[in-house]
Amino acid sequence: MTSWHMRILFGVGGSDDSLRALERTIERASEAGDDLTVAILEEGGTDRTVDDVEADVRDALDAGGVEADIRFVEGDPGSKLVDVAESEGFDRIALSGGTTSPMGKIQLGSTAEFVLLNSHVSVSLIR
Amino acid sequence: MSRDRRFPDEVAGPFEGPPRRFEDREGREIEIRAHDGSEREYEALAAMYDEFDPADRAQGIPPSDERRIREWLDNVFCDACLNVVAWNGDTAAGHATLVPDDDAHELAIFVLQEYQEAGIGTHLMEALLGHGVESGVEKVWLTVERWNQPAVGLYKKIGFEICDTESFEMEMAIRLTDGSDEGG
DSSP, X not given: OOOOOXXXXXXXXXXXXXXXXXXXXXXXXXXXXXXXEEEEEOOSSOOOOXXXXXXXXXXHHHHHTOOEEEEEEOSOHHHHHHHHHHHTTOSEEEEEOOEXXXXXXXXXXXXXXXXXXXXXXXXXXXX | OOOOOOOOSSOOOOOOOSOEEEEOTTSOEEEEEEOOOOHHHHHHHHHHHHHOOGGGOBTTBSOSSHHHHHHHHHHHTOTXXXXXXXXXXXXXXXXXXXXXXXXXXXXEEEEOGGGTTSSHHHHHHHHHXXXXXXXXXXXXXXXXXXXXXXXHHHHHHHTOEEXXXXXXXXXXXXXXXXXXXXXX
């Protein structure tokens, strides 16, 4: 059987869970030979600039030995991510599946909620 | 994620803290006691959550496998956390917990399926909030699935108010003290 490499669009904001999810996605891309594109989103709720996030993304890609295109996506993160994935023929959107509350409850962020409800492209929430 | 959360201006209660003894609607003797940190209590709760119906999980808790159940119990038994347990003899029938979050506490409550709809949840909530007042807790919030009307009804009856309907889960909040003891 021939393997099928997926074109994956990973959306990353400045949160810790976002970066952990990216590391997991890089591991998987490395094993499966996926073609990975990382979209850096303008998400609120963090003090980190897009430059900080880009530096972290490059470190994670280097550490995982994976090459990926890096994009800067301006505007509403959820709708822009869906737009890029659908208009450019990506096979899958991947993004962090949310944070957990102090209690340990899983909380779905607004970007993930929008993407889940609107994307015609398959979505992976990474936990 | 720190998000501005609105709490009611009015103080709810008063709530009587643990211990509490009562007969539930099925005629079972129930006693609610504060967390005592004993091995016996820990194992009884681990057994309760092991038996817990996965259909009654909320946002991933309680976890479904034993290792994650114990990790989660360690999390909610943190030093600044407050816990009360509903006992039927040596069996843990229910558990409610407050976990600190900045200047407020997050609440969760679980009643084992065979003990549900017997009035235990109301006693557990009141006992936990009473325990909270005694321990200086000022504000409490929780999340609940918006379709879970029995739970929403219970929280409203206790004095919780809906404060956020924007997100996937509904947020409710209650004020236990007016904070006037602080800073004078």
